[in-house]
Amino acid sequence: GIDARSTGFSRRQRLVEAQRFRQVFRHGRRVRGELLVAVVLPGACAHARLGMAISRRHAGTNVARNRIKRHIRESFRQVQTELGAVDVVVTTRPTIVHADARALRHELDRLWSRVARGGGLQRQSL
DSSP states (O other): OOOTGGGGSOGGGBOOOHHHHHHHHHHOEEEEOSSEEEEEEEOSSSSOEEEEEOOHHHHOSHHHHHHHHHHHHHHHHHHHHHHOSEEEEEEEOGGGGGOOHHHHHHHHHHHHHHHHTTTTOOOOOO
16 A cells, blocks of 8 residues: 555656666666665656666665665655756665665765765866
């Protein structure tokens, strides 16, 4: 069923098409952190959209994977308006297994600020 959380992250904010995931992975710029990697591509629509590829191998248990996804979704929801029209796919690095909630939050804050500043996106110099 629908709960309070699902209303904060609607379908239009999600990257759901497999083809678009492939495009982002193939052509996007990677913004690497200690725990996560954001792959960023200028968006196909007017707002930021989020996709996640959270590795079972990196996260360990399903409980851990779901916790990581919850943190990413919540963090994205708070900063999405600052990101502009980009499609972002967030993936994990092996070090994620050792991260606590605080480390994950700190990492996400750094990642989003780099994405918002054009983190890795090609810009014309003026």
